[in-house]
Structure formats: structure tokens, C-alpha cells
Amino acid sequence: MQLHCTRPGCARPVNHFADLDDPNILKSVPQKFCMHCGMPLILVGRYLPTKLLGQGGFGTAFLARDRYTPGMRSCVVKQFQPSGNLKPAQLKVAQDLFEREAEVLEQLGREHPQIPDLFAFFEVTDPNSPKNAKFFYLVQEYIEGQTLEAELVQNGRFSESDMRNALEQTLKILEFVHENGSIHRDIKPSNIMRHQNGRFYLLDFGAVKFVTKAVGNIQSSTGIYSAGFAPPEQISGSQVFPASDLYALAATCVMLLTGKSPQDLFDSYNNQWNWRKQAQVSSQFADVLDRMLRHAPAERFQSATEVLAALAPKPTPPPPTPPLPTPTPQRSPIISRFSTLEWIGGSIFTGFEAGILAIAMVSLLGTTLISATFWLMLVGILLLAQYWRFIEKIDLVILAGVSLLTVGFVRQLNEAGEFVRAGHPALNVLIFAGLTALVALAIGLVFRLIFNLVSRLL
Ligand SMILES: Nc1ncnc2c1ncn2[C@@H]1O[C@H](COP(=O)(O)OP(=O)(O)OP(=O)(O)O)[C@@H](O)[C@H]1O
Numbered sequence: 157m158q159l160h161c162t163r164p165g166c167a168r169p170v171n172h173f174a175d176l177d178d179p180n181i182l183k184s185v186p187q188k189f190c191m192h193c194g195m196p197l198i199l200v201g202r203y204l205p206t207k208l209l210g211q212g213g214f215g216t217a218f219l220a221r222d223r224y225t226p227g228m229r230s231c232v233v234k235q236f237q238p239s240g241n242l243k244p245a246q247l248k249v250a251q252d253l254f255e256r257e258a259e260v261l262e263q264l265g266r267e268h269p270q271i272p273d274l275f276a277f278f279e280v281t282d283p284n285s286p287k288n289a290k291f292f293y294l295v296q297e298y299i300e301g302q303t304l305e306a307e308l309v310q311n312g313r314f315s316e317s318d319m320r321n322a323l324e325q326t327l328k329i330l331e332f333v334h335e336n337g338s339i340h341r342d343i344k345p346s347n348i349m350r351h352q353n354g355r356f357y358l359l360d361f362g363a364v365k366f367v368t369k370a371v372g373n374i375q376s377s378t379g380i381y382s383a384g385f386a387p388p389e390q391i392s393g394s395q396v397f398p399a400s401d402l403y404a405l406a407a408t409c410v411m412l413l414t415g416k417s418p419q420d421l422f423d424s425y426n427n428q429w430n431w432r433k434q435a436q437v438s439s440q441f442a443d444v445l446d447r448m449l450r451h452a453p454a455e456r457f458q459s460a461t462e463v464l465a466a467l468a469p470k471p472t473p474p475p476p477t478p479p480l481p482t483p484t485p486q487r488s489p490i491i492s493r494f495s496t497l498e499w500i501g502g503s504i505f506t507g508f509e510a511g512i513l514a515i516a517m518v519s520l521l522g523t524t525l526i527s528a529t530f531w532l533m534l535v536g537i538l539l540l541a542q543y544w545r546f547i548e549k550i551d552l553v554i555l556a557g558v559s560l561l562t563v564g565f566v567r568q569l570n571e572a573g574e575f576v577r578a579g580h581p582a583l584n585v586l587i588f589a590g591l592t593a594l595v596a597l598a599i600g601l602v603f604r605l606i607f608n609l610v611s612r613l614l
Pocket of ligand 1: 296298359
């Protein structure tokens with residue numbers, strides 16, 4: 157089995173121990189030492205660093221195995237070394253800070269599924285160092301995946317939709333971090349990881365690095381940042397805010413969208429970011445990122461929640477409401493189709509015509525069944541013609557006049573009308589037709605009255 161020495165600067169840190177391939181020896185061996193520098197390799201007797209994961213400005217990350225777990229769980233051991241030769245009082249401050257920050261990390265990791273769990277934190281004194289140098293270690297959950305920086309190298313620039321997904325997930329993590337009173341301080345592509353299951357994780361809270369740098373000047377955040385990503389207030393050593401993390405997150409996004417480093421995208425002469433032309437993104441998305449990148453923290457979004465709201469698709473205006481359907485008439489179509497005046501006119505016309513036709517039919521065919529049938533048919537046709545409005549208004553007057561003249565002055569058609577006043581057949585026809593018109597009017601009005609009553613009751 158291979159074990160990696162954690163002493164900074166060890167010239168030959170990789171050690172091989174064949175006996176550790178036996179699980180029984182692996183579990184029971186008290187300690188192993190670096191064959192080159194003599195540094196104890198099994199940290200606090202439990203964690204076995206097997207491989208170097210990366211070396212940052214503040215310390216080193218190792219892939220390790222936890223020999224106290226049944227499956228020899230994989231974990232990440234991060235080592236921080238306080239800078240310089242510390243006086244005992246400074247070392248005490250560093251120890252206290254480290255402990256406090258580790259507690260915060262433990263709580264964040266326990267409560268949020270996308271922050272690696274903190275398994276342990278401890279210090280190791282270098283036995284071979286004349287000044288008894290101290291190293292601080294954090295042991296945390298190993299996330300199987302790739303950092304966004306590694307993805308950029310491997311797959312090239314991010315698409316807008318992929319970037320949005322990563323950004324939104326990271327903002328949700330930051331929302332939680334900020335609500336818990338913490339600030340990450342070191343957001344950048346190498347500190348966001350995409351797990352194989354697609355979830356994004358936020359790594360490497362800068363607060364712990366702060367311990368390594370801040371001894372003797374614990375009020376300042378000077379130096380605890382990554383160039384290009386950190387906002388101006390952090391670079392100048394002023395107070396940091398949730399908006400400081402938002403700035404670094406937006407700088408991360410523009411790097412991933414353009415494939416260029418922040419230094420290449422920031423115009424320091426004009427103090428502005430020039431990235432939009434180098435990425436293919438919607439103006440809404442670009443506007444959000446630009447606001448996160450404003451110089452003054454007060455001009456940025458003030459919280460991750462605000463950014464998430466700005467990213468959310470704007471609700472599309474509701475389609476114009478269609479005009480209300482005209483209510484289906486509750487009453488008889490005949491009543492709604494014809495006004496009272498039309499009813500009266502129609503009744504008079506129908507009665508009048510029925511009288512004229514009766515005279516004509518009786519004159520031509522006598523009082524026979526055939527004449528009655530013809531009469532009924534003709535009256536029916538007249539009624540339908542009015543109902544369908546083939547004849548209406550002035551047509552009624554014209555038709556009545558034409559039929560009166562025809563029947564009144566054609567002898568064969570008005571013989572039956574001679575029974576009232578001999579010698580004036582046209583007048584007889586008019587009187588008879590007028591009477592039938594009155595009867596029809598009376599019937600029509602009664603009919604309409606009944607209809608009105610029934611429709612109101614229904
Ligand atoms: N919890 C983790 N799970 C899996 N891999 C991790 C984890 N933490 C760190 N790594 C890997 O280790 C690498 C080194 O991490 P580390 O935090 O030491 O350095 P960095 O973030 O690249 O640099 P700096 O320390 O300057 O911020 C990361 O890039 C990542 O690939």
C-alpha cells in the first residue's frame with residue numbers, strides 16, 4: 157500500500173509498504189514513518205493519506221482512507237500550516253481560530269447535503285522539527301467528481317444552461333451559508349465540484365485558511381482570497397459581506413462561460429469587466445452576472461436569494477381573456493328573434509293574407525278538403541317566410557297590397573267575397589281580410605302573452 161507523507165517540502169513523500177496490503181496488519185499497525193523524512197504517516201493513528209490531490213496557497217489536500225471504518229472509507233485530509241515562525245501566543249490564537257472555524261464547518265457540513273461533511277480536525281506536531289512546528293488537519297467527506305476548473309480544461313466553455321444549473325445550485329448553498337452567519341471567502345472554479353450524480357458541492361471554506369494567515373492580524377481578511385475572483389473589498393482587506401461571495405461566484409461564472417481567466421476579462425484601466433462579447437449568453441443572464449460583479453458591494457445583489465429571484469424565468473403575462481361567450485338564450489328563440497312590434501305586424505299580415513287566401517281558395521276550389529289543404533300550406537309557407545325573415549318589414553305591406561289587388565280585382569278569385577256587398581268584391585275582400593287580420597292579431601298577442609309567462613316561470 158502507498159502512503160503519502162504530509163510534511164511540506166518532503167523530497168520523497170511517496171512511501172510503499174507491502175505489509176499494509178494485509179488488512180489485519182493495516183488495521184493493527186501502530187504507526188508508519190516516512191522513509192525519507194521520518195514524519196509519522198498514519199495521522200492520529202487513524203487516517204492514511206494515499207495520494208496527493210492538490211496543493212494550494214495555504215496547504216495541501218490528500219486523498220486518504222479511514223482505517224477505523226469497516227469499508228476503509230475514502231476521505232480528504234487537508235493540511236494547513238500556519239505561516240512563519242510563530243511565537244507561543246500567536247500559535248495559541250491560531251489553534252483557537254482553527255477550532256472555532258472547524259466547528260462552523262462541522263455544523264455547515266452536517267446540515268447541508270452539498271457541503272462536504274467534516275469528519276475530524278486535529279493538530280500534529282512535527283517531531284523532527286527543532287521548533288516543534290505544528291500542522292493543522294481537517295478530514296472531510298470525499299466527493300467523487302470533478303471540480304469546475306477541471307471540467308473547463310477537459311470539456312471547454314460551459315453552455316448557458318449548464319452554467320445556470322451550476323450557479324443556481326451554488327447560490328442555494330450560499331443562501332444557507334450566509335443565513336448561518338458565515339461567508340465562504342474563496343469561491344472559484346476549483347472550489348465547486350460536480351459529483352458524479354450531478355449535484356454541485358461547495359468546497360474549501362476560506363475561513364480556515366484565514367487561520368493560517370491571520371495570526372497577529374486577526375481582524376483583517378487580507379490575503380485570504382484568490383486573485384481575479386475576490387472582490388475589491390476583500391483585496392483591500394476591508395470587511396466582507398455575502399455580496400463578496402456573490403462577486404466571486406459571478407467571476408467564476410464568467411471564467412467558465414468564456415474560458416478566459418478573470419485577469420483577461422477585467423479592464424483595470426476602466427475598472428470594468430469586459431466579458432459579454434466573449435460568451436454566448438442571454439442578456440438577462442448576463443445582466444444578472446454583471447450586477448453581481450459591480451465594484452461597490454452596495455450596488456450588487458445583497459443576497460443569494462435575490463440573485464435566484466432575478467434568474468427565475470419571468471412569469472409570462474396571462475393570455476388575453478377571451479370574450480365571454482354570449483349567454484345562450486334561456487327563452488324561446490321566437491321571442492328573442494322578434495320584437496313586440498314585429499309580432500303585431502306579423503300577426504296582422506298573416507291574418508290578412510289568410511283571409512285573402514281563404515277567399516281565393518273557396519272561390520277557386522270551393523269548400524273542399526283540397527282547398528283547405530292548399531290554404532293551410534300557403535299560410536304555413538307565409539309563416540315560415542317570416543320566421544326565416546325572407547319577408548319582413550316593408551315586404552309585408554307590399555305583399556299584402558299585391559295580394560289584395562290580385563284577389564280583389566280578379567273575378568274568379570273573389571267570387572266567394574261577393575256575399576257581403578254585391579258589386580264591391582275588392583272591398584269585401586278587404587273587410588274579410590281585415591277581420592281575419594284582427595282575429596290573427598288577437599291570437600298572436602294571446603300566444604305571445606302565454607309564451608312570456610311560460611318563459612318567465614321556467
Ligand atoms: N472534499 C473533497 N472531495 C474531493 N476532492 C476534493 C475535496 N476537497 C478538495 N478536493 C480536491 O483537491 C484539490 C485541492 O484542493 P485544495 O482546497 O487544497 O486546493 P485549491 O482549492 O485548488 O487551492 P487553494 O487552496 O489555493 O484554494 C481540489 O482542486 C479538488 O480537486
